[in-house]
Amino acid sequence: MLYGVSLGPGDVELLTFKAVRIIREADEVIVPGEVAAGIVRGFREPKIVEFPMGKGREVAKKLASEIVERCARERIAFCCLGDATLYSTFSQLAEEVLKLDPKVEIEIVPGVSSVFAALAKMKVFVTKSILITTDFEPEVVAVMKAKRSREISERLKKEGYGNIRIVQRLYMDGEKISEEIPDFADYLSIIVGVKR
């Protein structure tokens, strides 16, 4: 099993219980630099694998080849700052591991992204929409309050988004992730579309 563990923006108190449990229980914990290591050291000593700017893919490939076989029988946790789904070194590592062995199980432990930590610090509330980007061209759209789910998914399709899925009641009883978009959905639903 390969875990992508989100460490949050820098305050140890912003780790989730799940992240701490996996850090403690994993057979090996790897971090992409000294800042992440500083957070993890509160729980155990991690192995540091530096991902210098521009060399991410190269480092990810090498690390993937070193850990891929172990992922079948051990729990390897790769921890990154903020949330592991957002511009993370973990995305490159997971991609390279799956290229070598598509059967490796991957679990991502979500966490507090620097984006939401920044909004919280500045007391900025999102009431309509937020664009998180590095280049102003959204590639992933997450539509919240997605009760009018069919209408939303049709609009996403029209705008060129694919791989449209609805997630309902995440981490709760009745959790459902599906490509079949109902006409109307539970209030606790998010529709995600991807343009690549």
Ligand SMILES: C[S@@+](CC[C@H](N)C(=O)[O-])C[C@H]1O[C@@H](n2cnc3c(N)ncnc32)[C@H](O)[C@@H]1O
């Ligand atoms: C490679 S991305 C990683 C983002 C991370 N996965 C997240 O969810 O926050 C690095 C960028 O995240 C932002 N970032 C991460 N941690 C931050 C912090 N503690 N304070 C301010 N910005 C931060 C900066 O814009 C930085 O250039």
